Amino acid sequence: MSTxxxxxxxxxxxxxxxxxxxxxxxxxxxxxxxxxxxxxxxxLISAKKEEPEWLxxxxxxxxxxxxxxxxxxxxxxxxxxxxIDFQDIxxxxxxxxxxxxxxxxxxxxxxxxxAFNKLGIPLDEQKKMxxxxxxxxxxxxxxxxxxxxMLEKSGIIFxxxxxxVKNHPELVRKYLGSVVPYTDNFYASLNSxxxxxxxxxxxxxGVRCPIELMTYFRINAEESGQFERTLxxxxxxxxxxxxxxxxxxxxxxxxxxxxxxxxIALDDAEIKYSTLQNWFPGDKEGVGGVYNFVTKRGKAAGxxxxxxxxxxxxxSAITWKYPSVVLQGDNSVGEFYSVALVNNYxxxxxxxxxxxxxxxxxxxxxxxxxxxxxxxxxxxGLVKINASANGAKNFTQCxxxxxxxxxxxxxxxxxxxxNPTAQMEHEATTSKVSDDQLFYCQQRGIGVExxxxxxxxxxxxxxxxxxxxxxxxxxxxxxxxxxxGTVG
Amino acid sequence: xxxxxxxxxxxxxxxCVSVEDQQILKGVNLTVNxxxxxxxxxxxGSGKSTLANSLAGRPEYSVVSGEVLYRGxxxxxxxxxDRARRGLFLAFQYPMExxxxxxxxxxxxxxxxxxxxxxxEEMSAREFDQFLKDKVSQVDIDPELSRxxxxxxxxxxxxxxxEILQMAMLEPDLALLDETDSGLDIDALRxxxxxxxxxxxxxxxxxxxxxxxxxxxxxTPDFVHVLVDGRIVRSGGADLAHELEEKxxxxxxxxxx
Numbered sequence: 001m002s003t004x005x006x007x008x009x010x011x012x013x014x015x016x017x018x019x020x021x022x023x024x025x026x027x028x029x030x031x032x033x034x035x036x037x038x039x040x041x042x043x044l045i046s047a048k049k050e051e052p053e054w055l056x057x058x059x060x061x062x063x064x065x066x067x068x069x070x071x072x073x074x075x076x077x078x079x080x081x082x083x084i085d086f087q088d089i090x091x092x093x094x095x096x097x098x099x100x101x102x103x104x105x106x107x108x109x110x111x112x113x114x115a116f117n118k119l120g121i122p123l124d125e126q127k128k129m130x131x132x133x134x135x136x137x138x139x140x141x142x143x144x145x146x147x148x149x150m151l152e153k154s155g156i157i158f159x160x161x162x163x164x165v166k167n168h169p170e171l172v173r174k175y176l177g178s179v180v181p182y183t184d185n186f187y188a189s190l191n192s193x194x195x196x197x198x199x200x201x202x203x204x205x206g207v208r209c210p211i212e213l214m215t216y217f218r219i220n221a222e223e224s225g226q227f228e229r230t231l232x233x234x235x236x237x238x239x240x241x242x243x244x245x246x247x248x249x250x251x252x253x254x255x256x257x258x259x260x261x262x263x264i265a266l267d268d269a270e271i272k273y274s275t276l277q278n279w280f281p282g283d284k285e286g287v288g289g290v291y292n293f294v295t296k297r298g299k300a301a302g303x304x305x306x307x308x309x310x311x312x313x314x315x316s317a318i319t320w321k322y323p324s325v326v327l328q329g330d331n332s333v334g335e336f337y338s339v340a341l342v343n344n345y346x347x348x349x350x351x352x353x354x355x356x357x358x359x360x361x362x363x364x365x366x367x368x369x370x371x372x373x374x375x376x377x378x379x380x381g382l383v384k385i386n387a388s389a390n391g392a393k394n395f396t397q398c399x400x401x402x403x404x405x406x407x408x409x410x411x412x413x414x415x416x417x418x419n420p421t422a423q424m425e426h427e428a429t430t431s432k433v434s435d436d437q438l439f440y441c442q443q444r445g446i447g448v449e450x451x452x453x454x455x456x457x458x459x460x461x462x463x464x465x466x467x468x469x470x471x472x473x474x475x476x477x478x479x480x481x482x483x484x485g486t487v488g
Numbered sequence: 489x490x491x492x493x494x495x496x497x498x499x500x501x502x503x504c505v506s507v508e509d510q511q512i513l514k515g516v517n518l519t520v521n522x523x524x525x526x527x528x529x530x531x532x533g534s535g536k537s538t539l540a541n542s543l544a545g546r547p548e549y550s551v552v553s554g555e556v557l558y559r560g561x562x563x564x565x566x567x568x569x570d571r572a573r574r575g576l577f578l579a580f581q582y583p584m585e586x587x588x589x590x591x592x593x594x595x596x597x598x599x600x601x602x603x604x605x606x607x608x609e610e611m612s613a614r615e616f617d618q619f620l621k622d623k624v625s626q627v628d629i630d631p632e633l634s635r636x637x638x639x640x641x642x643x644x645x646x647x648x649x650x651e652i653l654q655m656a657m658l659e660p661d662l663a664l665l666d667e668t669d670s671g672l673d674i675d676a677l678r679x680x681x682x683x684x685x686x687x688x689x690x691x692x693x694x695x696x697x698x699x700x701x702x703x704x705x706x707x708t709p710d711f712v713h714v715l716v717d718g719r720i721v722r723s724g725g726a727d728l729a730h731e732l733e734e735k736x737x738x739x740x741x742x743x744x745x
Binding site: 442 | 588605
């Protein structure tokens with residue numbers, strides 16, 4: 001299970017080390033639930049988290065709905081993997097205690113440390129992410145609360161989902177499942193039944209969140225499926241930029257990750273959600289890695305509201321993910337900017353859905369897919385203009401870049417238009433990093449590997465511009481790490 | 489920097505090159521000293537561009553036999569980027585577009601690669617800005633070109649001018665111009681030629697590959713070589729170019745057959 005750490009971009013590495021403040025205190029012996037999923041496990045999860053009755057009921061409804069689907073996961077994506085045995089997964093496991101973790105970085109897989117160094121992650125942060133016991137720093141937890149105080153002063157709630165359930169049950173009850181109902185899809189049902197934790201953010205009316213909110217997903221060395229649940233509510237005329245970083249590669253066998261993220265933007269509110277995803281992609285032969293089946297959806301519920309998704313996906317063995325926007329309010333805006341890079345045997349089927357309901361709604365989709373090795377990359381996107389959506393506009397651009405001759409790129413756009421006033425634009429290109437481009441760079445003294453990164457970065461420029469500055473640097477670095485040894 | 493004690497700058501001995509199993513160069517011999525301008529002329533398909541590209545190390549051009557010494561060093565043993573860092577520059581006949589790659593970033597990477605090779609520090613952003621500005625005005629190029637993405641959406645003429653800017657930035661010891669004059673109108677030809685002339689100095693050399701005599705009205709060569717069917721069949725001074733212009737390549741063909 002992942003414990004989640006909520007920090008801002010400005011948080012120092014000392015703050016990060018205060019992780020255990022948020023951790024579980026339940027004795028690990030008592031928490032070892034058997035593999036498999038049944039109503040008892042759902043009840044156990046809810047009980048361990050001391051949840052109110054309504055939430056348990058909701059989980060149980062989700063579980064029953066999931067069971068009715070008879071373990072038939074969606075099969076329409078351009079993905080192939082062995083059948084997942086859903087009864088062979090731990091749905092509840094306590095995080096390791098400090099004593100079980102490595103005592104110092106010397107005990108951590110050197111490859112992992114090397115990866116951290118390449119990403120420029122500071123030493124303390126490395127310790128935190130690998131679960132190294134950091135008792136000495138643990139004592140100084142005051143800095144982290146400074147940010148909490150600052151946020152609280154502006155009325156912003158930013159905490160783990162578990163805490164939100166305890167401290168703000170009315171808000172959670174009102175919005176949980178309001179964008180992604182538990183009946184939505186196979187993985188959303190599963191997540192609703194067993195979600196472990198996640199983040200909750202609430203931005204009150206008229207407040208512009210003064211810092212970028214960030215979650216960092218920490219993965220323990222040995223655990224089960226990951227089921228985060230994130231909920232962000234932006235009240236009227238509020239603004240928040242939220243960053244989700246999983247820059248730690250995981251070294252483990254195949255693992256299921258099924259998260260749900262729901263965003264709600266009311267009148268004149270704006271939510272900007274950025275993700276860097278670098279879960280363990282499996283080894284070079286395609287063994288292991290994360291199966292990332294994620295449902296992310298925002299509801300631009302209010303007039304003039306705006307929801308913007310930006311994602312840089314370089315990790316996971318399989319990525320199945322369609323961050324979407326329901327454009328319900330008149331004049332609302334939905335955006336999706338994506339870079340998906342696959343290498344070796346990775347597979348990605350990712351894209352978005354833009355559902356236009358309100359009048360004069362506008363959506364923009366820019367998706368860049370990079371394929372290398374023997375990997376398969378699919379853009380799949382739906383633009384739907386309902387009959388009510390007078391004056392709706394969409395612009396879609398899908399570009400694919402191929403490296404080598406054994407990978408694949410596919411573009412599958414779905415367009416449903418039920419209103420004649422809609423304006424749709426669609427552009428798609430597929431290109432290769434050509435030998436001529438590489439030679440051109442080499443002739444100017446630039447080595448083959450650097451030339452590749454330069455060309456690939458150029459290809460992604462439009463997307464990186466949408467990311468906060470430090471995140472953009474990190475994204476560019478991530479591409480480099482992910483392609484290492486493939487080019488040049 | 490340049491070791492001027494070693495002469496000649498470039499020595500090509502009996503060079504044979506094939507492209508896709510077809511032999512294009514069939515024994516080229518050429519010596520270039522610092523301070524000289526050589527024009528390589530010849531009809532289409534005679535191997536002019538092959539010569540320029542194989543000196544730069546373009547992968548699809550395979551050297552079958554022969555030797556090329558650059559400042560006494562075996563040029564053919566070097567990777568293309570190492571040739572570039574040692575001061576060999578090719579102005580491309582068809583410069584490549586690099587979508588999304590800022591010219592600034594590209595030029596800085598190129599300049600820094602060379603500096604690093606010479607044991608110098610990378611330039612600071614501010615230093616580089618000034619350096620770029622100086623070069624832009626030196627070769628009289630629209631400053632806008634250096635703010636855009638490398639050759640992306642450039643006209644043919646803009647691409648050629650951009651090559652000259654890059655040449656100015658990299659200050660090569662040996663510049664190979666591969667049909668830089670093709671597709672240029674008179675104004676662009678003048679700007680490009682003046683750019684090349686400004687960059688000439690006693691320690692560098694230019695090898696200019698061209699089909700037409702036209703560019704030689706602006707850049708005066710010390711030597712003119714005529715390449716026919718993969719061999720240099722005749723060498724002479726600037727006059728030879730005029731003679732060629734008058735009598736055409738058939739004249740040479742007849743003479744050598």
